[in-house]
Amino acid sequence: MSSEQFLNVENTLFTIAMAGYLIAMVLYALFFALKKEKPGKWAGIITTLAFAVHTAALIVRSIGAGRLPLSNQYEFATSFAWGICSCYLIFLWRYHFRALGAFVLPVVFLIIGYAAMQSKEVRELMPALRSNWLAIHVSSAIISYGAFGVSFAVSLMFLIRRKMPDSAFWQEHIPDEKRLDLISYRAVSLGFLFLTFVIISGAIWAEHAWGSYWSWDPKETWALITWFIYAIYLHLRISKGWKGKSAALFAVIGFICVIFTYIGVNTLLPGVHSYA
Amino acid sequence: MKKFTRFFFSMKFALILLGILIIACVAGSVIPQGEIASYYMSEYGQSGGGAILAIGLDDVFHCPWFVALTVVLCLNLIGCNIIRFPSLLRRTRNGFTPEKYLSSELSGKRVELFRSRDPETLFSKCGFRKLVKGQTSDGRSYIYGVKNKAGIWGAWLCHLGMLIVITGFGLGQMKQVKYAVYGIPGQTKPVEDTQYELTIDDFEVTLRDDDTVEQYTASITMRDTKTGEEASGQTSVNHPCTLLGMRCYQNSTGWAATVQIWKDDELIQEDVLCAGEYVNVEDKEGLTVMFSAFYPDYIRDKDGMPMTASSRMNNPAYLYRLYYQNEILGMNVLEGKEAITVDAYTIIFKDPQSYTLIQIKRDPYTWLAAIGAVIMMAALILAFYLRTAEVYASRSDDGSWPVSGYSRKGGADFVDMLQEKHKELEGGNVSDEQ
Numbered sequence: 160m161s162s163e164q165f166l167n168v169e170n171t172l173f174t175i176a177m178a179g180y181l182i183a184m185v186l187y188a189l190f191f192a193l194k195k196e197k198p199g200k201w202a203g204i205i206t207t208l209a210f211a212v213h214t215a216a217l218i219v220r221s222i223g224a225g226r227l228p229l230s231n232q233y234e235f236a237t238s239f240a241w242g243i244c245s246c247y248l249i250f251l252w253r254y255h256f257r258a259l260g261a262f263v264l265p266v267v268f269l270i271i272g273y274a275a276m277q278s279k280e281v282r283e284l285m286p287a288l289r290s291n292w293l294a295i296h297v298s299s300a301i302i303s304y305g306a307f308g309v310s311f312a313v314s315l316m317f318l319i320r321r322k323m324p325d326s327a328f329w330q331e332h333i334p335d336e337k338r339l340d341l342i343s344y345r346a347v348s349l350g351f352l353f354l355t356f357v358i359i360s361g362a363i364w365a366e367h368a369w370g371s372y373w374s375w376d377p378k379e380t381w382a383l384i385t386w387f388i389y390a391i392y393l394h395l396r397i398s399k400g401w402k403g404k405s406a407a408l409f410a411v412i413g414f415i416c417v418i419f420t421y422i423g424v425n426t427l428l429p430g431v432h433s434y435a
Numbered sequence: 436m437k438k439f440t441r442f443f444f445s446m447k448f449a450l451i452l453l454g455i456l457i458i459a460c461v462a463g464s465v466i467p468q469g470e471i472a473s474y475y476m477s478e479y480g481q482s483g484g485g486a487i488l489a490i491g492l493d494d495v496f497h498c499p500w501f502v503a504l505t506v507v508l509c510l511n512l513i514g515c516n517i518i519r520f521p522s523l524l525r526r527t528r529n530g531f532t533p534e535k536y537l538s539s540e541l542s543g544k545r546v547e548l549f550r551s552r553d554p555e556t557l558f559s560k561c562g563f564r565k566l567v568k569g570q571t572s573d574g575r576s577y578i579y580g581v582k583n584k585a586g587i588w589g590a591w592l593c594h595l596g597m598l599i600v601i602t603g604f605g606l607g608q609m610k611q612v613k614y615a616v617y618g619i620p621g622q623t624k625p626v627e628d629t630q631y632e633l634t635i636d637d638f639e640v641t642l643r644d645d646d647t648v649e650q651y652t653a654s655i656t657m658r659d660t661k662t663g664e665e666a667s668g669q670t671s672v673n674h675p676c677t678l679l680g681m682r683c684y685q686n687s688t689g690w691a692a693t694v695q696i697w698k699d700d701e702l703i704q705e706d707v708l709c710a711g712e713y714v715n716v717e718d719k720e721g722l723t724v725m726f727s728a729f730y731p732d733y734i735r736d737k738d739g740m741p742m743t744a745s746s747r748m749n750n751p752a753y754l755y756r757l758y759y760q761n762e763i764l765g766m767n768v769l770e771g772k773e774a775i776t777v778d779a780y781t782i783i784f785k786d787p788q789s790y791t792l793i794q795i796k797r798d799p800y801t802w803l804a805a806i807g808a809v810i811m812m813a814a815l816i817l818a819f820y821l822r823t824a825e826v827y828a829s830r831s832d833d834g835s836w837p838v839s840g841y842s843r844k845g846g847a848d849f850v851d852m853l854q855e856k857h858k859e860l861e862g863g864n865v866s867d868e869q
């Protein structure tokens with residue numbers, strides 16, 4: 160198959176996956192709104208199928224392009240959506256916490272929708288971008304951001320849980336505050352570990368490519384801001400009295416920073432990362 | 436005083452400092468850094484620009500208060516780590532014993548989770564390798580286990596790693612040296628005002644089939660003019676080399692060309708210029724030729740500005756400027772074999788070739804920052820994934836063993852894990868779930 164054919168296949172798979180996420184999102188909303196089990200079950204199944212198709216799309220693109228799909232806005236956005244979805248599925252499997260999907264799927268859909276608006280063209284990489292460290296850097300960003308996406312959804316749930324009327328349905332599907340706090344913490348700690356590695360591997364790449372491992376470029380600075388915000392989250396969880404609500408608030412702000420680091424910095428601020 | 440030190444080394448103060456640092460970082464990323472004063476005045480108005488310059492927001496990351504803030508954060512971190520060190524050491528040495536477990540005030544350690552018939556197997560299946568067995572004061576047998584004791588050091592080590600990174604970075608900022616040398620193959624140039632000189636032996640631009648650049652590779656030789664020592668190597672984008680203790684980076688490239696000055700059909704001067712360089716005509720004082728740019732495939736854009744359509748040598752053209760006694764005489768594009776004629780002089784450009792810019796750097800403290808980073812990664816794994824946990828069971832009169840377990844970091848997850856393993860081993864029906 161020629162690389163063009165690969166990209167056509169990728170395009171089809173990508174569209175199917177996006178449609179799948181959309182359907183799952185609607186089903187999750189119904190599950191929540193109607194308090195019926197069935198749409199929730201189907202939403203879970205469709206998310207898993209869409210995820211499998213999405214994975215196939217990424218593999219096909221990697222084969223077609225001869226490298227991992229981590230290099231431009233489109234590639235990173237679709238991988239980012241994939242990262243959030245895979246972290247969601249891991250947490251779903253680990254905590255049997257289906258209602259989380261109602262909060263995660265809209266985020267996945269927004270990001271994959273953003274990807275759909277970007278140019279899908281495969282371009283050859285400029286020399287500075289041809290680096291294994293860069294591939295490691297971006298791959299860990301996908302895991303890190305995916306985990307933060309999950310913690311964002313859990314923390315949102317935490318924040319609105321109190322406002323929800325007590326019903327047997329919620330009790331069955333939404334864990335208590337203590338458990339939500341723990342799940343969010345697990346997601347943040349995974350995200351924080353990987354974000355630390357994102358910053359370190361980025362520094363190593365910058366050292367190789369630009370001759371300086373830290374130069375306060377806006378993207379670097381925003382990664383550091385995000386890191387600081389999650390560090391505050393981690394410390395707030397430890398201090399009594401601040402646990403719970405304030406920590407959850409920081410997990411939400413942290414993810415807004417993640418999104419800004421990823422989209423806002425490229426479009427609003429200048430820097431060497433502008434092409435990425 | 437005591438109150439002050441307590442606050443100074445507290446986590447609360449640390450979080451306040453982090454908050455201020457975040458605000459500073461936001462300012463430093465939103466306000467363009469390192470511009471000239473008039474830029475801020477025109478962009479942010481007289482008062483806004485004045486304020487930015489007065490507080491140092493035009494160079495946030497190097498201004499005194501930002502550095503001071505970082506130093507205070509480090510002091511706070513050092514203090515916090517020193518204060519916590521003895522108790523961590525004590526806990527590691529003898530904080531995890533059955534006696535300590537039983538006398539703890541934490542209610543989590545008292546809750547009976549379930550009753551097991553064989554706690555020893557259960558505990559070892561849950562990853563507790565060394566189990567302590569003994570008798571309580573009232574004569575009951577007990578089993579106690581602890582795992583991942585090292586986990587309590589995670590946060591402490593993470594702070595240490597962070598301190599080392601900041602120290603390495605700070606020392607590097609103070610001690611590092613950076614130079615740039617550019618030229619074409621065959622040229623030898625001094626490395627600014629040092630005792631070193633650099634020869635560019637070769638410079639190659641590798642193109643792909645579609646004319647995009649795959650790689651820039653320079654072969655270089657560094658020589659110490661004092662000792663005569665020399666070393667050669669190759670440097671390409673993303674693959675710097677180290678020569679005589681200095682890192683050499685293939686940083687960028689541009690066009691160079693040969694400029695020839697003829698007088699009455701006789702070649703009187705020849706120089707190689709990189710774009711942006713100029714040469715004085717030796718024969719005519721005050722006459723200066725500047726080589727501004729080169730276009731391999733020259734066209735004009737819709738505004739009439741010169742540009743290149745591709746990187747192929749389809750229509751080479753040179754942009755020059757001519758000065759006489761510092762006044763501009765002319766500026767134009769020479770296509771193909773066109774020449775400039777001034778009085779008796781004919782000036783031509785030929786032999787376009789790529790020059791390379793090599794950046795040379797020595798940062799004697801990069802290794803320190805790197806060690807700090809490795810410690811931090813290891814520490815985070817310790818903090819988040821090697822969660823300290825304890826289990827305890829003592830035999831009751833009916834022969835069953837009420838089990839309790841506690842992990843501060845593991846929380847309900849740890850209790851779940853114990854319960855699941857118990858179910859797996861003994862089946863839900865054997866024990867009385869509480």
Ligand code: HEM
Nearest residue numbers: 390393397444445446449508511512515590593597818819
């Ligand atoms: C940017 C700087 C900092 C980073 C990245 C950082 C990182 C961390 C991490 C990862 C943890 C473990 C959290 C967990 O296990 O959930 C932690 C805990 C902690 N940090 Fe920091 N920290 C920073 C600054 C500080 C400072 C300045 C203080 C000083 C007062 C401090 C005091 C503490 C304390 C008391 C703990 C709890 C330790 C424990 O649970 O054993 N941190 N920190």
